[in-house]
Amino acid sequence: MNNEEIFKFEKETADALAGFSDEELFSMVEQDELASEKITAPKYSYWHSVFRVFFKKKINIFMLVLLAAIILFAYLYPAFVEYDKYGNLLNSASKHLSPSKAMEQFGFSLHWLFGSGAAGQSTFDAVWYGARISISLATVCALINLTAGVLIGTIWGFSKRLDIIMTEIYNIVANVPYILFIAVMVMLFSASFWTMVFAMTVTGWLSIAYFIRTQVIIIRDREYNLASKCLGTSIFRIATRNILPFMTSVIVTLAATEIPSYISYESFLSYIGLGISDMSLGRLIYESQNSMLTPGWGFEFWSPVIVVSIITIVLYVVGQNLGDASDPRTHV
Numbered sequence: 001m002n003n004e005e006i007f008k009f010e011k012e013t014a015d016a017l018a019g020f021s022d023e024e025l026f027s028m029v030e031q032d033e034l035a036s037e038k039i040t041a042p043k044y045s046y047w048h049s050v051f052r053v054f055f056k057k058k059i060n061i062f063m064l065v066l067l068a069a070i071i072l073f074a075y076l077y078p079a080f081v082e083y084d085k086y087g088n089l090l091n092s093a094s095k096h097l098s099p100s101k102a103m104e105q106f107g108f109s110l111h112w113l114f115g116s117g118a119a120g121q122s123t124f125d126a127v128w129y130g131a132r133i134s135i136s137l138a139t140v141c142a143l144i145n146l147t148a149g150v151l152i153g154t155i156w157g158f159s160k161r162l163d164i165i166m167t168e169i170y171n172i173v174a175n176v177p178y179i180l181f182i183a184v185m186v187m188l189f190s191a192s193f194w195t196m197v198f199a200m201t202v203t204g205w206l207s208i209a210y211f212i213r214t215q216v217i218i219i220r221d222r223e224y225n226l227a228s229k230c231l232g233t234s235i236f237r238i239a240t241r242n243i244l245p246f247m248t249s250v251i252v253t254l255a256a257t258e259i260p261s262y263i264s265y266e267s268f269l270s271y272i273g274l275g276i277s278d279m280s281l282g283r284l285i286y287e288s289q290n291s292m293l294t295p296g297w298g299f300e301f302w303s304p305v306i307v308v309s310i311i312t313i314v315l316y317v318v319g320q321n322l323g324d325a326s327d328p329r330t331h332v
Helices: 003-017 033-037 046-056 058-075 099-106 123-158 160-173 178-188 193-201 204-220 223-230 235-243 245-271 281-287 289-293 298-325
Strands: none
Touching (some): 046 058, 058 298, 123 160, 123 204, 204 235, 223 235, 235 245, 245 281
């Protein structure tokens, strides 16, 4: 529109409105204090965004399916299949068989997928019985250490008096090799499941607590926490509402590294003869280590080694990627 057309349109509009009163032309808008406080923003759900980012990667879906298969075999398979280590002990032809020879001897079956062991037992059955014990041990240790580490670390980060004491304790304990400490504890007590749990958790939480303490110190003096403190908000509420939710991704990442590490510790200690007496994956590797160098017997040793490697890798990858997805900065 040119200037003449604009002027003509404005004149016609003014003439049309000239006959109306102010009450007819204008109406008062009621003021809503609650509505004025609302901020127009897209709907946001933290955990929905976490899973959206996590499942965006195809590798995570594959790893979750693999992890689900491992857990099903480790916990459901032994519940339906009776494992007898010495069931074929008197049958000399059933010992140290490769998968192909075991299936020739006993027929095609899932039991003989990994061959047979020194007592004629199914290596496949033994692996999944051992996986149940190893995964349970690692999960229990991780839950205890993470719970104690996060709670004590949070208090440690806020209390300056406790910080002096705990820092000295940490400086002493942290200089003792963790694997050596576990080995000594296992040697002092009977080598059982709960002995291993005690050995891994009596000081295992300390390094987690120190890490959480460092994170709390970084976050506690930020402006919004100082403002909350000035307004009279309790330390407990600041810790539970402002700090711990901020560290969700950090805690998930810690869990991703803790669970595989305990499986590795248990496997290593059992491999050198200091592990638990139960038939865990580490114990299975220890008992079959002589088969590693014997031609045709390698499946006894490498089957549990491969399974424990797959378990630790899958747990680590899933945990790390879930930790990355828990970071709100990845939700944009």
